[in-house]
Amino acid sequence: MDPRRAETGKNSDQIQSGHVYHLALDIGGSLAKLVYFTKNDEHIVGSEKKKSPVKASGISNSSRNSPVLNGRLNFKKFETSKINDCLEFINSMKLHLGGCQQPESPGSQTITIKATGGGAYKYADLFKEKFGISLDKEDEMDCLVAGANFLLETIHQEAFTYMGNQKQFVWIDKNDLYPYLLVNIGSGVGMIKVEGDGKFERVSGTSIGGGTFWGLGKLLTKCKSFDELLDLSYRGNNRAVDMLVGDIYGGMDYSKIGLSSTTIASSFGRAISENKERDDYKPEDIARSLLRMISNNIGQISYLTALRFGLKRIFFGGFFIRRHPFTMDTLSVAVNFWSKGEAKAMFLQHEGFLGAVGAFMSSDKHGLKELLANQKVERPPSKLSFSLDQTQVPQQDGELNGDESIECSVYGA
Ligand SMILES: Nc1ncnc2c1ncn2[C@@H]1O[C@H](COP(=O)(O)OP(=O)(O)OP(=O)(O)O)[C@@H](O)[C@H]1O
Ligand SMILES: CC(C)(CO)[C@@H](O)C(=O)NCCC(=O)O
Incomplete structure (x- = not known):
C-alpha cells in the first residue's frame, strides 16, 4: 500500500482503524528520521490466511506460521532545522495515532511514541503541544546498536563493501556477526565496539563528521542544500585545492615511506602557496577536497580504533554517507590502506536509519502488541516476530536520498 493514500481525506478514526501505523523517531543534530509501519489493506488475521498481497519470502511456509500481519516499513527523513515540516508530515499522515497507550495508565488517553537522539529531549514539549503525545525516550x-544488529541479522542484502566502483553484498552469518566496530557518521561521529545484542561500548568519537562537511561546505561554496554540496563534490577535482606529495617532492613519489606522488600530503594545502582568493577556486573542487578530507580522517580514526580493540570488521552508518560512491570508496581505501588489508569497511543499505529502527524495535515486543491491539485477531499469537521481506529490499543505487519503504510481515509463534 502506498502510505500516502492516507492523505486522501479519510478522517483520523478511519485511518487509525483501517491501516494502523506504528511510528518511531530519531531526531539528531542534522536530521530527523522516521520509521513507521503501515499495514496492508488485506491483512491476515490469526492463522487464517485471507489473501496475502505480499510474499513472505526468505521464510518457507513449512518452517514458519502464516503471517498475522503484512505491511510496509517506511523510512523518511527531514532536516531537524525544519522540524515543523516533520510535524506537518506526521499530522497529514496521522502517524502520531500509531503510538502506544501508557501501560501504567491504560485508562488515560496519553499516547507515547518511541523517540531517540538529542531531539527526543529538545523537542519533547513541541510534540506534546502539537499532538498531545509524549516522547518515550530511548x-x-x-x-x-539495536538497529544495526536487527538490520544486519534480518535483511538479506543489508551489508555491502564498496571499493573501486565495485559494490558487493556481504552475506552475514548471524552466528558470526560479533564483534564489530560500528562507526556512525552523523553530525558528529560515534564509534561503538559491538559484542552482542545489547552488549556494546562507545569507545571513541570525533566532532569532525557530517555536520562539519555540511557546515564548512556551506561557508566555503555558498551552496544552499546538502544535496547541492554532494552534487558539487561529484564533479570536482581535489588536486586543485590539496597539496600532494608530488607538489612537495618535485613530481616524485616518496617511495621510501610508501607515499606516491599523488597522495594528499596536506588537505587544502595548495591554497597557501597560491595567490588566490576563495572565489578563485571552483566550488566543486572545494567540495571534493572537503569530502575527501573528512572521509579520510574518519577512515583513519576508525582503523586506529578497530586496531585498538582487535576488530576486523567496521560497519559504517549515518547519513553523511548517503551511499555516495566517492565517500564509501575513500572510507574503504583508508581502512584498507592503514590496516594493510587486514580490516574491512562495510556499509549498510539503511545507513541513516539505524537509530530510528532501533527505537522502533525497542517498543514492547517490537511494538507489535500495540500494532495488533486494533486487529480482530481471533487467536492472538503468544509470541511475535518481525520479518522483513528479504527479496523486496529496493536496490536504490541510483536513488541516494534514503527514503523508501520495504515489505515486511509479522509472524506469530
Ligand atoms: N538532506 C540532508 N540535509 C542535511 N544533511 C544531510 C542530508 N543528507 C545527508 N546529510 C548528512 O548527514 C548528516 C546527518 O546524519 P545523521 O542523520 O545520521 O546524523 P544526526 O542524527 O543528525 O546527527 P547526530 O547523531 O550527531 O545528532 C549531516 O550532518 C549531513 O552531513
Ligand atoms: C553528540 C552525539 C552523540 C549526538 O548524536 C554525536 O553528535 C557525536 O557522537 N558527536 C561526536 C562527539 C565526540 O565524541 O567527540
Whole structure:
C-alpha cells in the first residue's frame, strides 16, 4: 500500500482503524528520521490466511506460521532545522495515532511514541503541544546498536563493501556477526565496539563528521542544500585545492615511506602557496577536497580504533554517507590502506536509519502488541516476530536520498 493514500481525506478514526501505523523517531543534530509501519489493506488475521498481497519470502511456509500481519516499513527523513515540516508530515499522515497507550495508565488517553537522539529531549514539549503525545525516550547508543544488529541479522542484502566502483553484498552469518566496530557518521561521529545484542561500548568519537562537511561546505561554496554540496563534490577535482606529495617532492613519489606522488600530503594545502582568493577556486573542487578530507580522517580514526580493540570488521552508518560512491570508496581505501588489508569497511543499505529502527524495535515486543491491539485477531499469537521481506529490499543505487519503504510481515509463534 502506498502510505500516502492516507492523505486522501479519510478522517483520523478511519485511518487509525483501517491501516494502523506504528511510528518511531530519531531526531539528531542534522536530521530527523522516521520509521513507521503501515499495514496492508488485506491483512491476515490469526492463522487464517485471507489473501496475502505480499510474499513472505526468505521464510518457507513449512518452517514458519502464516503471517498475522503484512505491511510496509517506511523510512523518511527531514532536516531537524525544519522540524515543523516533520510535524506537518506526521499530522497529514496521522502517524502520531500509531503510538502506544501508557501501560501504567491504560485508562488515560496519553499516547507515547518511541523517540531517540538529542531531539527526543529538545523537542519533547513541541510534540506534546502539537499532538498531545509524549516522547518515550530511548538511549541513542542503545538504539543505534539495536538497529544495526536487527538490520544486519534480518535483511538479506543489508551489508555491502564498496571499493573501486565495485559494490558487493556481504552475506552475514548471524552466528558470526560479533564483534564489530560500528562507526556512525552523523553530525558528529560515534564509534561503538559491538559484542552482542545489547552488549556494546562507545569507545571513541570525533566532532569532525557530517555536520562539519555540511557546515564548512556551506561557508566555503555558498551552496544552499546538502544535496547541492554532494552534487558539487561529484564533479570536482581535489588536486586543485590539496597539496600532494608530488607538489612537495618535485613530481616524485616518496617511495621510501610508501607515499606516491599523488597522495594528499596536506588537505587544502595548495591554497597557501597560491595567490588566490576563495572565489578563485571552483566550488566543486572545494567540495571534493572537503569530502575527501573528512572521509579520510574518519577512515583513519576508525582503523586506529578497530586496531585498538582487535576488530576486523567496521560497519559504517549515518547519513553523511548517503551511499555516495566517492565517500564509501575513500572510507574503504583508508581502512584498507592503514590496516594493510587486514580490516574491512562495510556499509549498510539503511545507513541513516539505524537509530530510528532501533527505537522502533525497542517498543514492547517490537511494538507489535500495540500494532495488533486494533486487529480482530481471533487467536492472538503468544509470541511475535518481525520479518522483513528479504527479496523486496529496493536496490536504490541510483536513488541516494534514503527514503523508501520495504515489505515486511509479522509472524506469530
Ligand atoms: N538532506 C540532508 N540535509 C542535511 N544533511 C544531510 C542530508 N543528507 C545527508 N546529510 C548528512 O548527514 C548528516 C546527518 O546524519 P545523521 O542523520 O545520521 O546524523 P544526526 O542524527 O543528525 O546527527 P547526530 O547523531 O550527531 O545528532 C549531516 O550532518 C549531513 O552531513
Ligand atoms: C553528540 C552525539 C552523540 C549526538 O548524536 C554525536 O553528535 C557525536 O557522537 N558527536 C561526536 C562527539 C565526540 O565524541 O567527540
